[in-house]
Amino acid sequence: MRYVRIHYRLFVVAALALAGCRSVPLPDVAVEPPRDPVVPVVSAQILRWRDGSRAAASLTFDDSTLDHYLLAAPELDRRGLHGTFFVITGVMQHGVWDDFGTRRLQFSWNQARRLAARGHEIGSHSHTHPDVSALPFARAELQLLKSLQRLQREIPRQHGITFAWPYWRSTETTRALASRYYIASRAGQATTPRYRAVGPVGARPEDMQRVNALGTRPVETLDVWQEALHEILDDGGWAVLSLHGIDDGVIPREAIGWQPLSLETYRDLLDVLVSQDFWVAPFGEVVKYLERRDTTHLHVYADDDQRVIIDVHSPLDPQIYNVPLSVRLTLPPTWHDVEISADGQPLAWHATSAAVVIELPAEASKLSVIPSATPGASIAAHSR
Incomplete structure (x- = not known):
């Protein structure tokens, strides 16, 4: 168009001159430079905890006693929660464990598989429950390795198995040794004051093979635990609870674990966690999330004026660290709706304020974000 206008003007001036006419100045023609496309501005942030929760919490149960299957797990199921059951792999097949002269009935491998199928984690509590820290090197390694092998054989679909130290002791x-076989190990403290003195788990444990836990015991009250939980919530940390027995006053004494809480107290503890802004998840799932969170890098760039690409880089094996990451995407205010895909597959999202939150799959390598062609309310209107 610019070419036509300029040459048309030269032609007119030349024609007038040849005709002996006085030239008349022609008005200037404004030629607009080509416009650069408007590049959308998008930012991506991996959230500290799943779905933006203020803190994380894990409920762990030691010794594979029958009350875990009969009482502890059903209460979790009723609230939509999942826990971690650390089992003594070498005694489960016998159905009973001699705990220093006290008979404790064990749940079976079939029952362990049912727990796993319902979303609970089955971890290792050693092969025969010795004080591993006091064993010679070869025997300590045998306790760790034999337990892992049995778990992998009995529940093969589990990846990235975790461990709990018998008597909370390690060196x-x-x-x-444990780091050769397990992605993380749980330790613990016997009382709330000691737990708080050693230090609750922050947003990142100092040693993944000695993750501190609060050992809940009937000598303490729910108020004491709540105070510790509120501190963790305020700090954005990770509350790891170590439980043993649950007593409803009905099941046989042999079926109940060490230092049992009453069923009523246990229910109250679960309700406290549910009522607060905790992400309650199995021990291993939280470990995988924070490992992915701290090693994943997102590279955001505009492919054109209507699409944003996010490259995902992580050094971790997605078969082991197989949990999604919660990622918040802040989008241009003119985008009323969006379509998001991971490696070509549609990805669900939900809105929060002027942003959207997605669950980034462990195997994802590239995200695509484009404004939807369907008109609608702003993203903020979809927020929950």
């Missing part, structure tokens, strides 16, 4: 040597 630098045994922790180094």
Whole structure:
């Protein structure tokens, strides 16, 4: 168009001159430079905890006693929660464990598989429950390895198995051993004051093979635990609880674990966690989330004026660290709706304020974000 206008003007001036006419100045023609496309501005942030929760919490149960299957797990199921059951792999097949002269009935491998099918984690509590920290190197390694092998054989679909130290005891040597076989190990403290003195788990444990836990015992009250939980919630940390027995006053004494809480107290504890802004998840799932969170890098760039690409880089094996990451995307205010895909597959999202939150699959390598062609209310109107 610019070419036509300029040459048309030259032609007219030349024609007038040849005709002996006085030239008349022609008005200037404004030629607009080509416009650069408007590049959408999008930012991506991995959230500290799943779905933007203020803190995380994990309920763990030691010793594979029958009350875990009969009482603890059903209460979790009723609230839509999942826990971690650390089992003594070498005694489960016998159905009973001699705990220093006290008979404790064990749940079976079939029952363990049912728990896993319902979303609970089955972890290792060693092969025969010795004080691993006091064993010679070879015997300590055998306890860790035999337990892992049995778990992998009985529940093969589990990846990235976790461990709980018997009696909460470990050494630098045994922790180094555990790191060969398990992605993380749980330790613990017997009382709330001691737990708080050692330090609750922050947003990142100092040693993944000695994750501190609060050992809930009937000598303490719910108020004491709540105070510790509120501190963790305010700090954005991770509350790991170590439980043993649950007593409803009905099931046989042999079916109940060490230092049992009453069923009523246990229910109250679960209700406290549900009522607060905790992401309650199995021990191993939280470990996987924070490992992915701290090692994943997102590279955001505009492919054109209507599409944003997010490259995902992580050094972790997605078969082991197989949990999604919650990612908040802040989008241009003119985008009323969006379509998001991960490696070509549509990805669900929900809105929060002027942003959207997605669950990034472990195997995803590239995200595509485009404004939807369907008109609608602003993203903020979809927020929950």
